[in-house]
Amino acid sequence: MLVPDEVRSSIDQDLGFGGRVARESRKRLLNRDGSFNVERRGQPFLRSLNLYHLVLTVSWPRFYLFFAGLYFLVNLGFASAYFLCGPGALEGSAARMPVERFEEAFFFSVQTLATIGYGRLGPHGHAANVLVTVEALVGLGGFALVTSLLFARFSRPEARVLFSAQAVVAPYADRTGLMFRIANARRSQLLEVTATVSLSRLETVNGQRVRRFYELPLERKRVVFFPLHWVVVHPIDERSPLWQVDEAGFRSSDAEVLVYLTAFDETFSQTVHARGSYKFDEVVFGARFADMFDARDDGVLTIDLRRLDRIERG
Amino acid sequence: MLVPDEVRSSIDQDLGFGGRVARESRKRLLNRDGSFNVERRGQPFLRSLNLYHLVLTVSWPRFYLFFAGLYFLVNLGFASAYFLCGPGALEGSAARMPVERFEEAFFFSVQTLATIGYGRLGPHGHAANVLVTVEALVGLGGFALVTSLLFARFSRPEARVLFSAQAVVAPYADRTGLMFRIANARRSQLLEVTATVSLSRLETVNGQRVRRFYELPLERKRVVFFPLHWVVVHPIDERSPLWQVDEAGFRSSDAEVLVYLTAFDETFSQTVHARGSYKFDEVVFGARFADMFDARDDGVLTIDLRRLDRIERG
Amino acid sequence: MLVPDEVRSSIDQDLGFGGRVARESRKRLLNRDGSFNVERRGQPFLRSLNLYHLVLTVSWPRFYLFFAGLYFLVNLGFASAYFLCGPGALEGSAARMPVERFEEAFFFSVQTLATIGYGRLGPHGHAANVLVTVEALVGLGGFALVTSLLFARFSRPEARVLFSAQAVVAPYADRTGLMFRIANARRSQLLEVTATVSLSRLETVNGQRVRRFYELPLERKRVVFFPLHWVVVHPIDERSPLWQVDEAGFRSSDAEVLVYLTAFDETFSQTVHARGSYKFDEVVFGARFADMFDARDDGVLTIDLRRLDRIERG
């Protein structure tokens, strides 16, 4: 065995952050929203791709604003071109002043790009007709593009899993357990939800402070149905790396609990992933989660998602 | 071991309903259509998402009605705006009375939103032209939206698995078995169909009535092909939780048989899921399923799906 | 054990055709194109679904013809409606004779449905304008539908795996093997191709002829890459159900070799499935497959797919 067992166990469980991160990182590895707290530089040739990624991931208002702006700019461009073709380029025109002519050219461009074509104004002469030919192609192509992108946004399944704001170390069975709560924020059902929970912390090995990773065994790794919420529990027994660790020890080791979920989204019929993280100051020792259930007369089980974060200090 | 074996087996098999449900639920957990009999409250910030989920899951007539109504309302809105621009806003207009003018504005809006643009009516003046610019954008964007949503509906694979109305406890091999029948209601083939069947029932533990879950072993968990129907069989032998349970015992324990299916849908090339449930009063003891096969002269095997539910009492 | 071992092995390997099929079928179970040789009746409530399934699976010429026909019919319908509105409904009309008026109404409908709207003809009066409003909605909705269906057709991955017309029983290592050849007919790469091969044949059990199923172990079940062709080999050794079976025995047992393939399609990034079958008269004993490779000066390996079926009798 080339790699000592001790090292290997850490290699196998660093989740892909790599040895250098394991040794040097002093920041949290995963942000609260599940994004990675790292930066990659030097992808100049990918600038074009970023546009696509942006279009897929920006918020809806920005998405609409972007395309409304584009629509305005393209019309402005073609308006300028029609304007430059001279006064005779738009048949039916009544405008005399340059400002009026430009406005007319702009509205004519709108009617062309959107393929309305009232015909009160019409292209006259070679240049204007060629412009119309190009603008029609741009209009149709652009519209096809927007339709595609809209659908690309719609068809992108994305789990929206709510994590309780804090994890707790609370009594579990006859000892204690590290627990956090998750719930599905969407209406679509998640099925076969699987959780992988890792602990990342600094340890002193041969006098050096190094970051080590441990996978934390769970009471259960997987639920088939997820209609309500799920309290994910790591039982702290003798084999747990958290055995006999108190709040001070947890803090001084710069501990972070990394959570990785996979599930099957029923609406999209696709596998989705979610990540979360609890830094040491987001773990409360000696507290427990408050009840989320509501009583209902007809006996249907009801939970109130607003109480997901609620904990009770012991 | 922190959790007693006995408890653990129940934890591992409660399918994700959680301990509270396991203890308190007196209702069926899964409705006949596979939906969960629970309620989640407190998602105020998700109202916007519901719209999308609705659009995807409403029936086709409602989907069309919704967009036809939207089309009407948007035209009504723009008609009002054109109307408010005053009598001169629509060139070519012959209308004199307000009612006529509004009607004209409405039909002009239709011609603009749908990008027809006959041009018998045309926008005149600043305000009307700006409105046309906006309406064209709304029209194109809305149309792109509908196309996307239509496709989102089409591309959503959804298994439609028919469950026999009742399960039976019938002779199987030299003892008995719990059986139900399923068939594929769609023309597309389902492949690699896998069934997981669980029993949920009340038991008395230390004097308390608690709900327990058991996975029921099946004669076969998986079929590669599913061209006809499949009789799913749980053999009731000494290791079955249903061993020596009669109809009265089944009823008094508030038993429910939960079914979870996964399969590969060939038309969509995606994995699909289906759920079903048999409450105690949907399980018939001492009956067996009637034959579904039809004779045909040319020897091709033929089943009649209308007989899926038919049982014969012994 | 409730089910005798002997029976169970057959249950586990009947692939989902079920016991009744296993006993009674005298026809091939899978057609050469991989479709199932069975019929399902009694789905009256599903007629509407068939339309969608049809639209997805018909050939391209029929698909286009269908929508061209629909386009024609819808225009015919609206033309009739405009015609019925009377002679004054279309402003700009020069037609006098009913036939001319109907033609004009038809072409006006085309200009409206396709949202061209030249405006040489325009709607006049209430009825015609309402018709235009409806036709524009139908036109936009229908067009959105066609776009969605076109994409649904494009996005449907479908493996097109070529099976050699015949399987052979040929020398393999120091004994013999049952072999057939497959190749990918598409340009897109298939990865992680997995084959499952079963034998279905009649056997005499307690004096009764029953159909039994066996999975045939393969020299290799899976290839990671599939750039050329793959000779799937079942080595006929002492443990094979084909051990010491000759051509006459193969025929008299009404044998059928069922093939089930799964693979990952790189172009679509989805898993695809394919099925095939060799009935006893499609298996040639004592022949072997001819070489498919072509020599090329530059040393690049080249195969000729036209030789996939070629066998050489020993």
Next chain:
Amino acid sequence: MLVPDEVRSSIDQDLGFGGRVARESRKRLLNRDGSFNVERRGQPFLRSLNLYHLVLTVSWPRFYLFFAGLYFLVNLGFASAYFLCGPGALEGSAARMPVERFEEAFFFSVQTLATIGYGRLGPHGHAANVLVTVEALVGLGGFALVTSLLFARFSRPEARVLFSAQAVVAPYADRTGLMFRIANARRSQLLEVTATVSLSRLETVNGQRVRRFYELPLERKRVVFFPLHWVVVHPIDERSPLWQVDEAGFRSSDAEVLVYLTAFDETFSQTVHARGSYKFDEVVFGARFADMFDARDDGVLTIDLRRLDRIERG
């Protein structure tokens, strides 16, 4: 055992290239871009499919050029048809010379295909009206087609994994290892990245030079997260086929290291695949990879992808 163990191990690991390739190939099996270095002939009936595959895989500029060209050609075709209908076919025409008439017909075709329909020109007579009916259908259908294809391009997940230009044989733990570096070129996260690395080389068996395949065990086969880069390491210990192989031996055996990756693309929620290859002259003995990390004041881990290929000779 029919196949000698020695042969079987090679059969199981030739990845699907087959025995003939294994024996005769003197070229690299995988090109640097992951495509296969083989050729398939004899698919005459598939020519039509190639069009679709092309449309999906050509570069964006060619994609746009192709459809712009098609737009031009279709308009040219319809322009000719309108022209052939004679001088009276286009109402509103002022053109007298044939060249002018053809130009007018071309721009009228543009206005019709794009469904603009200004109406300054309008179809007159039977022939022209029928042409408009057909052109509108072609225009709508073609536009639906482009929208579908655009989306088919967008929805096609494709991993863009950067491989370091060279692999190295460098000190690892207390011996050496074969290493190469990979990074994700896209902004979207790859999860659960799994690597399979094989060695293909010529060996002398019974006096014959044959190509053999070995899977190379890795320090770790899989990372859950892949936010930075990953150094894939095959430890060269006693069980490695590279044990005590030096640069000369590596070269004379015509060695090739084949890499196969699978991962889950978070943006597309689909599994993606990537392939790579290092021929003997792309493996540097006695060098090691240079550091890719950048220092940052705020402690966020930063890598510079431009240094992916950088190696330091020992």
